[in-house]
Amino acid sequence: MKISKPVLIMLASLTFSGAHATAVSELLQKYETQGAKQFNAQAGKELWTRSFGISKEGKVRRCSTCHTDDLRKAGTHIKTNKDIDPLAPSVNNKRLMEIAEIEKWFKRNCEWTLERECSAQEKGDFLSYIRMQ
Amino acid sequence: MKMRNVLLALGAGILTVASQMVLSEDDDHGKKKGKWFERSTDVARVENAQYVKECGGCHFPYQPGLLPERSWRKVMNQLKDHFGDNAELPAPTHEQVLAYLVTNSAEHGNYRRSEKILRSIAASDAPDRITTTPYIRHKHDELPAKFVKGNVKVGSLSNCTACHTKAEQGSYSEGEIRIPGSGAWED
Numbered sequence: 366m367k368i369s370k371p372v373l374i375m376l377a378s379l380t381f382s383g384a385h386a387t388a389v390s391e392l393l394q395k396y397e398t399q400g401a402k403q404f405n406a407q408a409g410k411e412l413w414t415r416s417f418g419i420s421k422e423g424k425v426r427r428c429s430t431c432h433t434d435d436l437r438k439a440g441t442h443i444k445t446n447k448d449i450d451p452l453a454p455s456v457n458n459k460r461l462m463e464i465a466e467i468e469k470w471f472k473r474n475c476e477w478t479l480e481r482e483c484s485a486q487e488k489g490d491f492l493s494y495i496r497m498q
Numbered sequence: 499m500k501m502r503n504v505l506l507a508l509g510a511g512i513l514t515v516a517s518q519m520v521l522s523e524d525d526d527h528g529k530k531k532g533k534w535f536e537r538s539t540d541v542a543r544v545e546n547a548q549y550v551k552e553c554g555g556c557h558f559p560y561q562p563g564l565l566p567e568r569s570w571r572k573v574m575n576q577l578k579d580h581f582g583d584n585a586e587l588p589a590p591t592h593e594q595v596l597a598y599l600v601t602n603s604a605e606h607g608n609y610r611r612s613e614k615i616l617r618s619i620a621a622s623d624a625p626d627r628i629t630t631t632p633y634i635r636h637k638h639d640e641l642p643a644k645f646v647k648g649n650v651k652v653g654s655l656s657n658c659t660a661c662h663t664k665a666e667q668g669s670y671s672e673g674e675i676r677i678p679g680s681g682a683w684e685d
Contacts, residue, residue, distance in 0.1 A: 421582055444582065445557040446653055446660075465588060476584030 388464050389492050396485035404486075409494025410485060417479050426478050436498040453498035461496060539668040540611035546598050552587060553595065558659050560628055561668050562602035563612035568624040570599040576626065611670060629655040651678035 371386075393404060414434060417426040424430055424443050430448060433441040437456045440449035451457045461467060475483035483491070516564035544550060550559045562570065574596045577585045587595060604612040611633075618633035623630050629638075638646075638655055646652050651660055658665040661683070664674045675683040 442556050446657060447557055469586075469588060472586055473584045476580075476586075478667075 386496075388467065389461055389496050392464055392467060392492060393489050396489040400486035401412070401485040401489045404489040404493040406490070406493040406497055409490035412490060413494060420477070422493055426480070428474070430478075436495060452495055454496060455498060462494070467492070535554065539609065540670045541604075541609050541668045542602060542607050543668040545665075546602075548591070549595055549598050552591060552610075553585075556583070556585070558657070558665065560658070562599045563604050563609050563668070564615060564628045564634075565604060565631070566616055566619060567600045567603040567605055567623070569619075569626055570596070570603055572626045574599065574623050609668075627656070645677050645680060649678060657664070 392406075396404075411471060413428045415427065420426055422444065431443055432452055436453040437451050439451055441447070450459070452460055454460045471483055471488050475481065506639075527598075542559040544559050544561055549562075553559050562605055565573075573580075574592065577587065577592070586592075593639050604616040606612075610639070615628075615631050615633045618636070619625060619631055645661075646655055653660075658670075661675050662670050663676050672683065678685055
């Protein structure tokens with residue numbers, strides 16, 4: 366069986382960049398059409414560790430409050446105590462696989478952490494940071 | 499002779515039924531109940547992968563039989579502020595999860611605890627927390643705070659699995675309780 370050159374290149378790029386590449390690049394393209402500019406992993410990291418005030422329960426509104434600062438580690442839901450599997454695709458191959466899942470969690474978690482929805486730019490920066498972890 | 503056999507069989511049958519009725523009388527510590535079609539668990543187990551994924555992602559996937567239908571509708575209507583968290587679902591998923599909850603709520607099936615919870619709630623009331631239903635409150639009212647709020651491994655009554663070792667199987671018997679740091683619980 367002969368495999369065409371473009372298919373080979375596609376397969377190779379999937380192997381090198383991880384299977385989560387498809388969902389993430391589709392989302393990044395979508396965010397660009399919504400007005401986002403060049404995405405920046407460093408900006409994503411800065412957002413990840415930034416504090417956005419204090420919640421009613423007295424917890425710091427920050428991504429790492431539940432997910433920890435090391436995305437390769439498991440986190441804990443601060444209210445229910447339930448374990449949260451690591452977010453880093455390098456240790457958890459279920460992450461960043463489905464567009465609907467990514468968007469669902471952005472909606473929920475931005476509402477708690479930032480007390481508003483995240484912008485297309487912020488979501489793209491987050492994804493650029495998380496995908497490298 | 500034939501007639502005697504028939505009468506004997508009938509008599510034995512009546513005795514069996516009567517003894518089962520006595521054995522299965524509702525008792526708060528056992529699991530049997532006085533109905534013909536008995537179930538062995540307190541509330542129906544969760545056997546819906548979508549519910550476990552969507553709701554169990556953040557907390558113990560509470561059995562739908564722990565609240566009446568009207569309560570689940572209220573909870574699902576308030577997902578934007580789900581006890582302080584945003585837990586909104588995309589429209590099709592929302593509908594599917596709601597359908598699962600209302601078709602398996604406390605009114606359905608023949609489960610002992612579900613019926614007790616249901617009976618304890620005033621018809622005009624629709625509690626959105628399982629822990630505020632009169633039956634569940636009553637069952638936990640003797641628990642000192644140090645076992646729950648003051649216990650880092652428990653934290654809240656809503657953390658069923660912390661002490662009810664078979665909660666995931668829908669079983670909440672007293673004999674299965676193990677309080678972290680304190681062991682078994684005696685009334």
